[in-house]
Amino acid sequence: MAALFEDDGHVLHGKQLLLAEDCTLRPTNRPLERAGAGISTRVQGKPSGQGARREAFFQPVRTEANQPGAPSVPALLSKRLFSLHPGLVWKDRGERTRGRAARAFLEQEGLVRPYDTRGLLDHVRQALSASTDRRLRLQTLRFVFRLWQPRRSLGGTEISSLGLYVPSADGRLIRASDAVFGRGWGRASVGEDLATVVAAGQDVSKSLKAIAGRLLDVPEEFAKRGETTPEEWWAFLLEAGVADGLLPVRSRDALSRVDQGRELTARQLIRMAKVSAEVQEQWEPYVRNWSSAYYPRTSYRGTPAWRLPGQDVVGRLGQEARLAYARLVLHGLASWDDARFTSLWTSAGSQSSPDTERVPTPLGAFVREQPWLPVRGRDRAVRFVRPADAWRCPPGLEEEPSYAPTVDHRLRHLLERGKASDRLREMRLPTWDDPRDSARLIAALGQLAAEGALGAEDRPAAQREGWL
Numbered sequence: 001m002a003a004l005f006e007d008d009g010h011v012l013h014g015k016q017l018l019l020a021e022d023c024t025l026r027p028t029n030r031p032l033e034r035a036g037a038g039i040s041t042r043v044q045g046k047p048s049g050q051g052a053r054r055e056a057f058f059q060p061v062r063t064e065a066n067q068p069g070a071p072s073v074p075a076l077l078s079k080r081l082f083s084l085h086p087g088l089v090w091k092d093r094g095e096r097t098r099g100r101a102a103r104a105f106l107e108q109e110g111l112v113r114p115y116d117t118r119g120l121l122d123h124v125r126q127a128l129s130a131s132t133d134r135r136l137r138l139q140t141l142r143f144v145f146r147l148w149q150p151r152r153s154l155g156g157t158e159i160s161s162l163g164l165y166v167p168s169a170d171g172r173l174i175r176a177s178d179a180v181f182g183r184g185w186g187r188a189s190v191g192e193d194l195a196t197v198v199a200a201g202q203d204v205s206k207s208l209k210a211i212a213g214r215l216l217d218v219p220e221e222f223a224k225r226g227e228t229t230p231e232e233w234w235a236f237l238l239e240a241g242v243a244d245g246l247l248p249v250r251s252r253d254a255l256s257r258v259d260q261g262r263e264l265t266a267r268q269l270i271r272m273a274k275v276s277a278e279v280q281e282q283w284e285p286y287v288r289n290w291s292s293a294y295y296p297r298t299s300y301r302g303t304p305a306w307r308l309p310g311q312d313v314v315g316r317l318g319q320e321a322r323l324a325y326a327r328l329v330l331h332g333l334a335s336w337d338d339a340r341f342t343s344l345w346t347s348a349g350s351q352s353s354p355d356t357e358r359v360p361t362p363l364g365a366f367v368r369e370q371p372w373l374p375v376r377g378r379d380r381a382v383r384f385v386r387p388a389d390a391w392r393c394p395p396g397l398e399e400e401p402s403y404a405p406t407v408d409h410r411l412r413h414l415l416e417r418g419k420a421s422d423r424l425r426e427m428r429l430p431t432w433d434d435p436r437d438s439a440r441l442i443a444a445l446g447q448l449a450a451e452g453a454l455g456a457e458d459r460p461a462a463q464r465e466g467w468l
């Protein structure tokens with residue numbers, strides 16, 4: 001068979017060719033994308049395994065997947081596989097496994113899986129794509145975690161490619177790639193802040209309400225009976241695709257193409273983005289002076305106009321929710337890529353030098369121009385201002401200006417992470433005692449003095465700052 005179908009092994013998918021362990025004739029495997037063809041593999045309303053197509057595996061050999069102490073295959077997953085008859089020998093005279101061309105052919109064409117970690121993970125992927133059984137989804141989640149746990153790796157297979165399901169805070173099972181960390185996941189996560197913002201704003205914001213259904217369940221639902229730690233599960237779930245923090249979004253019905261460059265006006269851009277009236281109000285002043293495209297009769301295509309969930313309502317939330325939102329924004333500034341801040345519109349066609357127009361996104365306009373950053377002055381009351389209206393105190397500053405609106409000390413450590421500091425400087429956040437901001441410092445001191453904000457005890461320090 002290997003010789004006859006050397007170049008056409010795909011025609012054997014799903015054919016009754018294999019002698020199983022119970023001496024019955026069973027079909028070969030089919031690739032995942034063809035699993036729904038012919039015989040249905042999706043099980044609706046039945047216990048997992050009843051009526052489901054079983055996948056073929058070679059007999060186990062000693063590998064990391066079946067050594068003593070290795071996790072056993074869950075019952076519901078095991079019901080969806082069968083092993084070839086042990087009388088089928090796949091060794092040549094030199095006792096080299098997989099030496100026979102037949103086994104190599106069956107494996108390479110995907111007709112039979114090897115009983116190793118990779119083969120079992122492929123089986124997990126196939127089972128999850130074919131079944132809606134809740135117990136199967138939960139069992140496969142724990143099985144994959146136990147395979148990953150010893151080495152913090154699956155040997156080259158990305159966890160996010162398996163399509164795992166995780167329990168959400170409202171009791172449903174959702175795809176790991178759709179989930180976000182919520183309450184209880186410790187200081188390594190910002191899930192506590194996200195849950196706080198969602199609880200405060202979901203009744204007035206559709207985008208925050210959508211996040212409510214995606215919040216992950218508490219770690220006690222994962223790390224049960226002390227067998228594992230929440231920290232292990234947090235690391236595993238991150239690799240599985242669970243997000244941590246406030247993720248930028250875009251409107252699904254937004255338009256990303258204009259037939260002629262002359263149509264690419266600020267008003268048209270805002271209309272095409274399909275954002276709420278509140279977001280339009282935040283965004284429009286920041287793009288109103290943007291000029292039209294270079295090629296007036298050429299079509300243009302653009303990248304998304306990203307925005308933040310809740311950016312249109314955060315100003316109406318309470319102080320604790322606004323502080324949590326600020327921490328989420330600072331967490332995002334450390335890692336969001338540049339495309340989240342600027343939309344690129346590029347001319348199509350055959351021009352020798354294509355034109356690319358850069359337009360700030362609603363997210364970029366919000367972070368730069370809206371009052372979201374918490375500061376404190378002499379009265380220690382928290383106010384929220386634009387980055388340009390605050391002052392950053394660098395680590396190690398000998399004498400902090402109590403009379404100036406400096407970033408709340410509870411959030412200052414977040415300014416030093418990743419790209420956050422550089423991004424905020426681009427948004428005109430000045431740094432106290434930085435020579436680059438000397439002119440702004442002198443102007444600020446003069447304004448504070450004129451407003452009577454400087455007391456007698458402040459003047460010596462303020463004068464030293466003005467002269468330095």
